[in-house]
Amino acid sequence: MRDDLPADLAPRLAEELGLKLSEYEHVVEILGRTPTVTELYMYSLMWSEHCSYKHSRKSLRMFPTEGPAVLQGPGENAGVIGVGDGWAVAFKMESHNHPSAIEPYQGAATGVGGIIRDIFTMGARPIASLNSLRFGTLDKPRQRYLFEGAVAGIGGYGNCLGVPTVGGEVYFEEAYEGNCLINAMAIGLMREEDLMLAVAAGPGNLIVLIGSTTGRDGIGGASVLASQEFDEKAEDKRPSVQVGDPFTEKLLIEACLELLQRDLLVALGDLGAAGLTSSASEMASRGGVGLEIDVTLVPQREDAMKPFEIMVSESQERMLAVVTPEKLGEVQDICEHWGLPATVIGQVTDTGRFVIREGDEVVGDMPAATLAHDAPIYDPPAERPAYLDELQRFDPLSELDHPGGVEMLTATLFDLLASPNICSRRWIWEQYDHQVMLNTVVLPGSDAAVLRIGMPGRGEVTERAIAASSDCNGRYCYLDPYTGAQIAVAEAARNVACAGGRPAAITDCLNFGSPEKPEVFWTFTESIRGMADACRAWEVPVISGNVSFYNESFGQPIYPTPTVGLVGVLEDVAHHTTLGFKQAGDVVVLLGETGAELGGSEYLKVVHETVAGLPPRVDLDAEAALREVLLAAIGEGIVRSAHDCSEGGIAVALAESCIAGAVGADIHLGDELPPVAELFSETQGRVVVTVAEDAVERLFELAFEAAVPFAVIGTVGGEVLRIEGLVEAGVVEMSDVFEGALAGLVHPEETIATEELREG
């Protein structure tokens, strides 16, 4: 046993590696001696917030995680649900916020790579990815750099893999200026019987490392980057950011799926945060076995690497497999066909211990399960933030002067359509291959992406489809985390239902500041409570997820941002629905009812530069009833278009449906509310649908039976969106503003130059 760490130095190294003194003492207690350098690194990584969920684990138990469709809940690399006819989808969302804030291209790219590996580890072929992004406002050059870099990184990686990027969301708010959010979600498809778990078993079986060589990149990523907040030393952390190689990942996908298909593996796991340490120890602890690894057998890309560096390196594009000795040859043949090294680096043992050797010398010997399971679980104090009372007391209608009259209200609508949080995201998704694999039925830009279930290239095409959406309005969560988190689930579910999908399950990515601050931790638990209540009421379980804490810079936390990724199922892909108005003469119907709810709205932010008030309420029963009516009507084939009302209210929803359909509409709204509320209230539980004239009665029957408010508000036609007495806006003009806004914000110089040209 190598004795390379003097007992008096050990606590200091532990502290540098992010372990608390009490945690270090627990390590000593487990080992019954001073840890070696390798052991200390391994414990510090595995017990970091990022890997151990030590502050969140208790709260996460609030989530409902079971349901008839759930084949695999949280705890594995990804969750899996059955979607009918023996098909299953695996999905998960994960953050890569801190690396991206330092180096946006590689940070975002490796975020995509990591989540895709989680998917094919389960035996599923990755079929789609989505993303949820947050930046500061684009008037700051650094924010433009981060935004452009992250988008290019997501595209650069996903496009090369041939996995379509089909949807996502992005917001620009001051609160994310020092700490952008990059959440990547991936979805995979498989046959139910192909589900594979990362459980090491069978003493004597071999541990095989497949894929890239191991270097010093990303050492300590999980502890140094992901589990600490940013300060002026952030730039020094650049060496902790990994570099992606999507080509190797593409080969890994093909090789691993072939290995699984041929039933050659006992277990498969990917190397993500904390590298070999985490992958191996989690596999071992799930299987209740021991492992022995010789680091000198690991193919290395740099000279003189220390055992601890090899064990915690976060070099990308590596997989760990457990293989029986008799199948090793076949495994290596398949890997060689794909040009990938597959190297035996150790074996499974029955000792229950994780032994690390460097040649003949033992450099680490730990009870395997203690790495993954013995991290302390904290129950930090939570305290309602003092700022909430004042913010929530704010009444937007009585405390501000609001625009009135057709001219001013129309101008306000244009301002909202140009708002970076509302305008078209085309500039982003045209940089992503969103079509490869030929399953993308509804392209980005509608409420939810719709993907046919099937493997067209293998002649397996079905009539089923899934719909997916990711959502979270951090501003609502800042003003009221319980309600804001419910809205995140509600909006995702509404979006999926608008596309024709029945919500099935969610994944989440919970982005918060430091859990050690009681006010932040309160927003965390409240958000979980809100999401959990919504999920339970709607029987939409949480099947996977990720927590990202310490999203702060210079002591300022981000808005609480519990992002939801929801997947729903369409029994018949023919019934997929999009947001654009389809045909002149169609009748526009509002399902749901508008209230005076301007708190936290985009209108308040854009027109009054105010973030205050109470966010819109959520009525769990009404939301469910609305979705049922919508799905019934879509199922009967009478719905021509469907679009949910969210940021910017019904005015923006109508404008978006006009723009997408390149046709106008004549609309009459009620006059019970003040005009700005009627137009821009962000009341939940509302969907604008169009139906042919002869189907209006049927839709009314469906709504009436379910007690869902129903109002005929106008007809489709012409080239102008006319909202009687309130708005008069040409569709072409709206489209120009809506489609051009984002590019103009990213490249302000070019826009100015063009304007000068026009004027000159």
Next chain:
Amino acid sequence: MRLGVVLFPGSNCEQDVVHAAHELGIGAEYVWHGDTDLAGFDALVLPGGFSYGDYIRCGAVARFSPVMSEVVRFAERGGPVMGICNGFQILTEAHLLPGALLRNTGLKFICHPQPLRAERSVCHWVNLPEGTVVDIPVNHNEGNYYCDAETLERLNANGQVVLRYCEPDGSRAPGGSAPNGALDDIAGICNERGNVFGLMPHPERAVDPLVGTTDGRPFFTTVMARLAEVAG
């Protein structure tokens, strides 16, 4: 008739091409880049993707794959070969087609529907009437076609320009209609003989009506009909 779809490490549109072929009742099979036996194939497609990661230069490594010398022989014997996107890049690297594909002038990857006009050409893969406008997606980072002036003149004179980027009405904008800066709006070219065809847009994405237009169908059916005719 059998279509061979050549699979390089890093290709990622091969399944889409096979799906498109199957939709049209054309038999299609994969050919691994390490194979050197093309016997039994009537036509070949080099699909899109990122062969070898495109790390050095798009298509620069793939042209050295063992299968490529056979592809060159197949083409020299008059066998029909179509390179789509990365496949087009590989064909230029292998000197089966003239010119090169540079980085898009906007310096960004582009993925969107794209109107294209058919030109009068000698291409075996396309026989659309001159001026026909088709709507087929583009999806690339390096699609900016370039060649020297002499080559361009020859391409035009010989009827080797098969497709041009255009406006929805088929016209060409004064400053160019190419979304990537391509010379003379060139989206697809063929060799002098007409059997080797390269294009940046993805016709396989415009076959199955569930996920796009059906404007890409002739790009697969024409050559098959022609081969059937020749076979008698």
